Amino acid sequence: MDRVERSYERQHENQSNYSSVEFATALLVTGTCHASGGPAVFSYVRDPPTMNRSHLATLIALVAHVSLSTGCFALHSRIEGTNFAAEDAPFIADSAPQIESNAALPEQAGLIHRVVLVGDAGVPMDSEPVLESLGRWADVYPDMTTVLFLGDNVYPAGIEEDAVAEGEEILRKQVDATNATRIFIPGNHDWGHKGDDRLLRQQAYLDGRQIEFIPRDGCPGPALRTLVPPTAGLTRGIRTIVFDIDPWYFNKDEVSDCPGNTTPEALAAELDELLAANRDQWLFVGAHHPLRTGGPHGGFSRGAVADFITGAIFLIFGTLQDTYEDGYREIMTPIEASLAANPPAFYVAGHDHNLQILEGGDHAGYQVVSGAGATKRVRGGHVTNIEGSLFAHGHAGFVVVDIVRSGDGERALVHVIETEQDAPVFSMDGGSR
Template sequence: MLVYFLIIVPVLALSFMAFSYWQERAYRRKPFYRLSDVGWQRHVPPPDAELLHSVALLGDIGAVATDGTDPVMRMVQHWQQQAGEKGTMVFLGDNIYPIGLPEVGNRHRDTAEARLNTLLQSIKSYPGQGIFLGGNHDWLKGREGGHEQLLRQERYVLEHLQQPNSYLPPNGCPGPSCLQLAEGLLLVVINTQWFVQRGFKPLGSKYGCPYSDIEEFFLSLNKLLKRNTHQRVLIVGHHPLYSNALHGGKFTIKQHLFPLTALHKRFLIPLPIFGSVYPFYRKMFGAYEDMSHRKYKKMRKRLLRIFHKFDNLIYVGGHDHNLQHFEVQGNHYIVSGSGSKLAFVKKGGRATFAVEALGYFVINYYSNGQVWMECRITSDTSETGLLVFRKRV
């Protein structure tokens, strides 16, 4: 009996993994749509509505090509031509891989500076505006000394753009910072990395922050949203609040079987069963950048508790290297983190849309008060990219 058990159980487990792997292979890189959104192409903004403002949401673009061949930045050029001066480019953090902008003499400095200059040039040549916010990589991957690393990047951006609101929130403070993009459309920027950062985090007037107790941040955010229920509010931060990807605890079968690929993609050493320990840990306890980590979990809980009081919000983050949309309690939550890297995203769950592809989301605000979301991905056949999802939000 024991022999049959030792044979049947591994065979069933391997069969399940093989089937799951086949399913993942079948839908990876293909867009997923909630059933009610399958016919999204039939829905378009009213032709007589004037575009008042357009926001391009570019997440995790820190590995951008610096020789002019970057496919996402070529798509952005097309968006710039369409939006003109009525556009805002928002870089959602992880603007420079791997560790932000280090000091002069560091072995990563030349590459980092070239990548940041590429992003800055895309703003300088554009009549609209550009806004940066910091992600975990910009904060030295969340390690000690991250604040100094972030300030170095902020100073560099402000010096080269000469625009007062080009890096928000200022000084590495938690925020919230707000900017009126158009009549009826407000942008709110939150420094989500502050809440999960290890080591020093600025707070208080000594560091240019408006308050010395983090509880005042949540009170300020709640008051800000309460004062602006008459208009649409676009909130941006680096970390997503909903995700069907790595930082939300979702892993591929390959990652369960070959866990060492987390260190390097060539470490294809099969470790069945034992290999599931790492994904289980990330899902249940989490690294500092995961939703399951206690700091991230606490931040997410506090933010959602506030957001669920309102129904005029759109929250956009990056962090996970894919494109996702969720609709929860009347608000919309977007992941726009595939500006330069790609990672697996699981279909279904609470997501209305998901795709593993390079690209970004655009939020368009029209004269009739309507707000439409678009998802654009790169294409081998067109520099303007492909529109793969559109929805009124």
């Protein structure tokens, strides 16, 4: 019998001697986290006592214990570090291959293609600063630019049946922000809940606007698109491969209807083939979910109040889709193995509401987390530097990758664009191919 159960039994035997407040306090202070770091299990929840003082005491005790247990969850897998919030200066690693931002912006003659990476833009304000800035950057050369919207395109839960007009208006603001090529991929908030109805409404709207939404039909993918084909004047093409892991969270029973890739292992096998076939290309592999992050989805604190709330969500739904969760790792491990076999130039994602550039490790040249597309979602944003971090900031904005001509080949220039800034706040050399 553990300490919580013994303490509870003593309290239960003598509860007639407690006032309501004293009883609640006694229960609170005897709570403990399991050694594994997960939420504690309290015997009074399994076998609730019969209160002879006040039902209010039981309610207070329950709330107190849920708060404590969610706090224990919040401590599990937490990343310790400095929070580089919007009002603070960003983290920039000494090892980052920085270049002068103004000098890094290419003239049209030197630009091959611009890829704009923006995620979690699904709750725009009436005049959303991120979308306004995105339009300025994407529409300089709209015929030479692709904008990847990295999921969570409609908050809070996709396009709901009784709120279609509102959901479509959220999408319209994003679509109308630029005349460049636009590609949308799904995120967990686009699914909303079990089933794919909300996701398919988003797909139908974007189809009507002749905007790509991939992977299709609530399936995992992967989906390959060519942004720039190899030509006589271009040694390598520019392509993107995208996939979605949310079917295994929200629509597991229906994944079997998707062609081929009904398990993470099957998805990884096809991804492996696509990566091998395009290993010499400028390749952007994209998903809503990051491989690594120094933000809350990687275990960094959201702040005490938010940690309690998200801990409660975990207790109710069993997942926050955080990178350290067992279910997340089970899905991503075979995918990571495919990436390691043939690393792309960039792995790009959203999910965390901040801006990060990381060394790619075994899985890519560089990893990008760009989930700061909606100012409302970034306020109070939390992010710290982790191993391999080159840039980290909890500020609204997006990331731009310019593929430019360089000698006999091409080179990538990476820029972090934040609202209220005309020039990039960070630019670096992303390497050559």
